[in-house]
Amino acid sequence: MNSIQKINFKNKKVLIRVDFNVPLDEAFKVTDDTRIRAAKPTILKVLKDGGCCILMSHLGRPSFQDPQFSLAHIVSELENVLGINVLFSDQCVGEAPTQLAKTLKPGQVLLLENLRYHKEETTGGLDFAKQLSSLADFYINDAFGTAHRAHASTTVVAQFFPNAKCFGFLLAKEIESIDKVMKSGKKPVLAILGGAKVSSKITIIESILDKIDHLIIGGGMSFTFIKAQGGQIGDSICEEDKQDLALQILELAAQKEVKVHLPVDVLAADDFSPTANTKVVDIDCIPKNWQGLDCGPKTKAVFHKVVQQCQTILWNGPLGVFEMEPFSTGTIALGDAIAEATNNGSFSLVGGGDSVAAVKQFGFDTKVSYVSTGGGAMLESLEGKTLPGIAAMSTH
Ligand code: AMP
Numbered sequence: 001m002n003s004i005q006k007i008n009f010k011n012k013k014v015l016i017r018v019d020f021n022v023p024l025d026e027a028f029k030v031t032d033d034t035r036i037r038a039a040k041p042t043i044l045k046v047l048k049d050g051g052c053c054i055l056m057s058h059l060g061r062p063s064f065q066d067p068q069f070s071l072a073h074i075v076s077e078l079e080n081v082l083g084i085n086v087l088f089s090d091q092c093v094g095e096a097p098t099q100l101a102k103t104l105k106p107g108q109v110l111l112l113e114n115l116r117y118h119k120e121e122t123t124g125g126l127d128f129a130k131q132l133s134s135l136a137d138f139y140i141n142d143a144f145g146t147a148h149r150a151h152a153s154t155t156v157v158a159q160f161f162p163n164a165k166c167f168g169f170l171l172a173k174e175i176e177s178i179d180k181v182m183k184s185g186k187k188p189v190l191a192i193l194g195g196a197k198v199s200s201k202i203t204i205i206e207s208i209l210d211k212i213d214h215l216i217i218g219g220g221m222s223f224t225f226i227k228a229q230g231g232q233i234g235d236s237i238c239e240e241d242k243q244d245l246a247l248q249i250l251e252l253a254a255q256k257e258v259k260v261h262l263p264v265d266v267l268a269a270d271d272f273s274p275t276a277n278t279k280v281v282d283i284d285c286i287p288k289n290w291q292g293l294d295c296g297p298k299t300k301a302v303f304h305k306v307v308q309q310c311q312t313i314l315w316n317g318p319l320g321v322f323e324m325e326p327f328s329t330g331t332i333a334l335g336d337a338i339a340e341a342t343n344n345g346s347f348s349l350v351g352g353g354d355s356v357a358a359v360k361q362f363g364f365d366t367k368v369s370y371v372s373t374g375g376g377a378m379l380e381s382l383e384g385k386t387l388p389g390i391a392a393m394s395t396h
Contacts, residue, residue, distance in 0.1 A: 003166065003172065004166045004167065004168060009138065010051060012136075012137055013052055013054060013138070014046045014136055014140055015056065015133065016046070016141075017057070017140070017143045017154055018042075018143055018168075019142075019143040019373070021145065022034075028073040033077055034373075035145075036077060039170065043082060047109070051138075052107065055078075057115065065117045071088070071111055072088055075111060087110045087111070092132065093131040093132060098134070115152070122149070123152075129156035129160065132157050138164045138165065139165040142167065143171065145375070147390055148376050154389040155389050159392070165393055167393060170373065174374065177349050180312065180347050182381070182382070185212075186311035186312050189310065190310035190314070191214070192316070193218070193221065194219030194220075194331075195318060196237060202245065203384075204382045206249075206252075207383050212314075213257075213310070214259050217262050218299075219317055223236040224239045224246045228243035231286075234287050235286075235289060235290060263299040265281065265297065266281060267279075267280055268281050268286050268292050270290055272321075274324040274326055278293075278326060293327040294326070295330025295334075300329075303334055307337040307340075311345075311346050315351075331362070339367035349372065350365075351375075351378035352378045
């Protein structure tokens with residue numbers, strides 16, 4: 001498959017799967033246009049070459065043709081971002097889009113109605129995918145956020161474009177960034193895993209242990225490891241039934257010569273509240289009725305040093321309850337450390353769930369090498385899975 005850069009789209013009708021699943025307010029105005037802007041380079045490349053674009057996306061999870069979830073709501077925002085008029089088809093398959101697509105001229109953009117108005121989108125309907133494919137002569141997938149779903153528009157449709165498909169700029173960048181960690185990471189490679197639960201990260205840990213040299217385990221999930229090793233964790237969050245698993249992970253890491261770094265001290269609170277009383281204590285001596293909600297100063301220093309040693313850094317999950325200001329300092333200190341290492345030449349990738357929210361909230365998104373746009377898709381990639389939307393592009 002060719003890269004989008006090398007393809008000339010002159011006179012081509014290009015069906016592009018974008019991710020326009022954007023948040024809307026009560027007046028159906030787009031409140032965050034990040035995803036629309038993220039699709040812009042691919043759309044402009046096709047238009048500049050002299051092709052036309054037929055854009056398709058889902059919006060929300062409608063269970064019927066609910067007007068609340070109409071993509072008509074985003075037309076004006078899309079026009080603002082692209083700086084051109086956008087045509088809209090109130091159906092995504094059938095007579096209306098077929099006629100509009102037929103008369104579409106080079107330089108024009110047509111947006112199709114919400115794909116999820118048809119249940120065949122999520123069930124991966126072959127006939128539905130074929131109807132979508134009949135609108136165009138080239139297919140681009142630029143929706144990383146849905147690449148882990150074997151849906152009609154993300155996966156099934158690709159088979160109707162033999163030798164006429166490619167990834168868009170956004171999806172290509174996501175794949176390249178994940179490969180920079182999972183396949184060709186410059187050593188030493190560091191993974192930082194935080195967040196609330198070990199259980200949600202087990203598969204990632206198992207999959208990355210072969211690829212990394214250092215593993216930082218922070219945030220709520222670290223307490224299961226500390227308790228499993230005999231530490232006193234007070235009322236800190238802990239998955240009691242995952243303690244054996246935690247010990248097995250530590251053993252496996254040792255076998256694979258991965259150095260594991262756990263917090264050494266913690267900011268403990270006497271309540272899960274921003275106004276709680278707090279004190280710094282050793283990670284394995286947290287008193288009864290107190291819970292660890294953020295990193296302590298020694299931990300910040302240790303983690304800072306590890307981050308500076310590494311050439312490739314993957315970060316998933318906050319190191320404390322960053323949503324509450326008094327417990328955000330460990331996550332901020334880690335973001336600063338990663339920004340510093342990135343500035344000194346390391347490659348840093350942030351992705352999956354809450355770490356992206358944290359990174360954006362504290363303004364680190366411009367200071368790391370790449371912030372992934374896909375929560376679930378990113379997590380499944382790190383688990384070592386081949387995403388159906390990506391696999392479908394390599395078959396003819
Ligand atoms: P996850 O979705 O697994 O990445 O978890 C993210 C959540 O973990 C965030 O909402 C944090 O507030 C929470 N978290 C991080 N550290 C702690 C902690 N020490 N105690 C309780 N929750 C935590």
